[in-house]
Amino acid sequence: MDDAIVLKGLRKSFRTGVRMEPKEVLQGLDLRVRPGSIFGFLGPNGAGKTTTIKTVVGLVRPTAGQVTVFGHPAGTAKAAELLGFLPENPYFYEYLNPAETLNFYGGFFAGSRAERRELVEELLDKFDLQTVRNQRIKTFSKGMRQRLGMAQALVGRPQLLVLDEPMSGLDPIGRHRIKEAIRDAAERGITVFFSSHILADVEDLCSEVGLLLSGQLAKIGSLEELLVNQSQTYLLQFDRVTRDTARSLQSGGLKGKLSGERFLVRTEDPDEVGPLLDQVRQAGGRILAVQPLRETLEEYFVRQAGS
Amino acid sequence: MRVIWNIGANTFREAIRNRVLYIILVFAFFFILGSRFLGSISVGQDVKIIKDMGLAGISLFAVLVAIFVGTSIVYQEIERRTIYTILSKPVRRREFVIGKYLGLCMTLATVVAAMTVVLGLQLWLVGAGFDLSFLVAISLTLAELFVITSVAVLFSTVASPLLSAVFTFCFYIIGHTIRNILGLLQFVDSDIVRRFLSGIYFVLPNLDNFNVHREVVHGLPLAWPAIGYSLGYGVAYSALMLTLAALALGKRDF
Ligand SMILES: Nc1ncnc2c1ncn2[C@@H]1O[C@H](COP(=O)(O)OP(=O)(O)OP(=O)(O)O)[C@@H](O)[C@H]1O
Ligand SMILES: [Mg+2]
Numbered sequence: 168m169d170d171a172i173v174l175k176g177l178r179k180s181f182r183t184g185v186r187m188e189p190k191e192v193l194q195g196l197d198l199r200v201r202p203g204s205i206f207g208f209l210g211p212n213g214a215g216k217t218t219t220i221k222t223v224v225g226l227v228r229p230t231a232g233q234v235t236v237f238g239h240p241a242g243t244a245k246a247a248e249l250l251g252f253l254p255e256n257p258y259f260y261e262y263l264n265p266a267e268t269l270n271f272y273g274g275f276f277a278g279s280r281a282e283r284r285e286l287v288e289e290l291l292d293k294f295d296l297q298t299v300r301n302q303r304i305k306t307f308s309k310g311m312r313q314r315l316g317m318a319q320a321l322v323g324r325p326q327l328l329v330l331d332e333p334m335s336g337l338d339p340i341g342r343h344r345i346k347e348a349i350r351d352a353a354e355r356g357i358t359v360f361f362s363s364h365i366l367a368d369v370e371d372l373c374s375e376v377g378l379l380l381s382g383q384l385a386k387i388g389s390l391e392e393l394l395v396n397q398s399q400t401y402l403l404q405f406d407r408v409t410r411d412t413a414r415s416l417q418s419g420g421l422k423g424k425l426s427g428e429r430f431l432v433r434t435e436d437p438d439e440v441g442p443l444l445d446q447v448r449q450a451g452g453r454i455l456a457v458q459p460l461r462e463t464l465e466e467y468f469v470r471q472a473g474s
Numbered sequence: 475m476r477v478i479w480n481i482g483a484n485t486f487r488e489a490i491r492n493r494v495l496y497i498i499l500v501f502a503f504f505f506i507l508g509s510r511f512l513g514s515i516s517v518g519q520d521v522k523i524i525k526d527m528g529l530a531g532i533s534l535f536a537v538l539v540a541i542f543v544g545t546s547i548v549y550q551e552i553e554r555r556t557i558y559t560i561l562s563k564p565v566r567r568r569e570f571v572i573g574k575y576l577g578l579c580m581t582l583a584t585v586v587a588a589m590t591v592v593l594g595l596q597l598w599l600v601g602a603g604f605d606l607s608f609l610v611a612i613s614l615t616l617a618e619l620f621v622i623t624s625v626a627v628l629f630s631t632v633a634s635p636l637l638s639a640v641f642t643f644c645f646y647i648i649g650h651t652i653r654n655i656l657g658l659l660q661f662v663d664s665d666i667v668r669r670f671l672s673g674i675y676f677v678l679p680n681l682d683n684f685n686v687h688r689e690v691v692h693g694l695p696l697a698w699p700a701i702g703y704s705l706g707y708g709v710a711y712s713a714l715m716l717t718l719a720a721l722a723l724g725k726r727d728f
Contacts, residue, residue, distance in 0.1 A: 181727070221727075221728065224561075224562040225561065225562065226558060226561055226562065226727070226728040227727040227728065228725075228727060244564040244565075244566065245564075247562060247563055247564040247565070248564045250562070252558070252559065252562035254555065254558040254559060254562075257558075257559065258554050258555040258556050258558065258559075259556065259559070260484070260488060260556055262487075262488060262491045263487075271480065271484050272559065272563060274476065274480035275476075275477055275480060275563040275564055275565055276563075276564065319559060323563065323564075329562075
């Protein structure tokens with residue numbers, strides 16, 4: 168089976184400004200998304216995530232390189248039949264209601280009217296839009312729009328979902344709902360490719376992530392691989408620690424924080440963890456937690472931007 | 475075909491839910507009904523005046539609809555980004571353009587039909603009839619509107635609604651005064667200006683060819699070959715405009 172998405176040497180420049188100087192936004196991306204996977208496409212603002220996604224769904228033509236969807240060149244009707252797309256902040260016809268909207272989008276795909284009706288009802292149910300089915304989209308909140316956007320992406324029964332920041336601007340419940348929808352799609356064998364700059368969104372969903380930094384694919388692999396830092400940090404939490412004990416714990420150059428009897432300390436040296444625990448126990452303190460701290464995506468971005 | 479029809483039907487639905495359309499229609503109805511009071515001033519002439527003003531009114535107000543609704547129709551999809559979801563579906567860009575055009579044409583046909591009904595009612599009230607040549611005149615007006623709409627659609631793929639509206643309106647005005655350009659030519663000495671004017675004459679259609687109001691109002695015979703020629707020209711011209719619009723859209727990044 169062909170890969171769900173293949174990017175080969177993808178480049179894109181935009182001509183901007185008064186002098187129309189070309190600015191290279193994508194600088195030769197190579198990427199494969201395996202069928203059935205949930206792929207997280209990470210990168211800071213302006214990295215080129217949306218531009219990449221637009222080349223996949225055929226809204227932007229590459230300057231150089233190839234983009235295919237299940238082996239079909241991006242932008243062709245064949246490719247479009249196989250994918251569902253949720254844009255960043257989706258826009259709809261404000262004068263339509265959800266039922267009309269889904270019926271309209273469904274009309275671009277093969278199938279009888281009855282089949283389409285049935286699918287539309289199913290999607291309205293699934294995304295909790297039945298109660299507002301006759302309400303014009305003009306009046307919709309961000310969360311409702313995003314849910315309608317997901318429903319709209321699924322209306323062609325796609326094999327690939329391409330979602331541009333599907334969880335941005337949503338409250339925890341909204342995020343949870345979208346995550347559920349992504350998981351559900353993946354369980355039904357749909358490949359999901361989505362962009363984000365928020366680690367938590369990607370963390371519990373993706374089997375694979377790619378990291379885009381200023382138009383180049385900096386890394387690709389599992390999230391663990393991506394965020395392994397040479398200097399792993401451990402956070403230690405203690406209770407019943409006296410002022411004196413705290414002082415002696417910090418004598419080795421470590422900086423901790425004592426509030427009441429609680430003491431928090433970080434170390435980057437794994438060999439230091441054991442002795443610290445011993446010291447506290449001997450002084451009558453209580454050990455609450457020893458926690459490895461994974462680098463946050465924010466820290467990672469900052470570190471990458473610095474190097 | 476399914477794709478074009480789907481877009482066309484939705485465009486029609488958008489247009490008939492647009493308030494501007496109804497404002498223009500209300501003015502149109504007042505205009506058509508108002509002609510009766512002008513008619514009653516000049517005894518014996520009233521039917522002719524109602525017909526003349528009615529036909530002119532239908533043409534004028536429908537052109538306003540074509541301009542106000544037509545020029546924003548593609549631009550708005552880009553500006554409001556509704557085009558993102560459409561073009562990511564199995565929709566070719568040329569199908570999108572043709573669908574939009576089709577929807578506009580359906581809207582104009584509906585608007586013209588509504589105004590024709592009002593005019594017919596008006597004529598019936600004063601005891602006058604409604605003959606075939608009258609319908610020919612209105613159909614030709616509709617054909618002219620289809621040509622103007624194709625120009626509006628082309629403009630709206632490359633320019634903002636305001637600019638498009640201005641351009642399309644100029645197109646309409648020049649199209650109706652173009653006959654005079656030929657007359658002007660003989661008075662022009664400068665070779666460049668002469669070339670420019672003949673260029674305009676060549677590029678823009680003579681929209682007067684679609685106007686048989688005078689013949690219909692005064693009961694003169696219709697010149698069928700000329701009408702046939704105008705229709706053929708209109709079809710070719712619209713097809714060219716839509717092709718250009720599809721090319722302009724096809725090259726764009728969104
Ligand atoms: N149509 C365009 N014309 C000119 N420049 C563009 C165009 N589209 C994108 N860019 C530029 O390309 C760069 C990448 O933009 P893109 O929207 O792909 O980033 P992104 O990773 O999606 O960012 P965000 O997280 O903010 O959504 C930006 O610097 C942007 O200014
Ligand atoms: Mg983006």
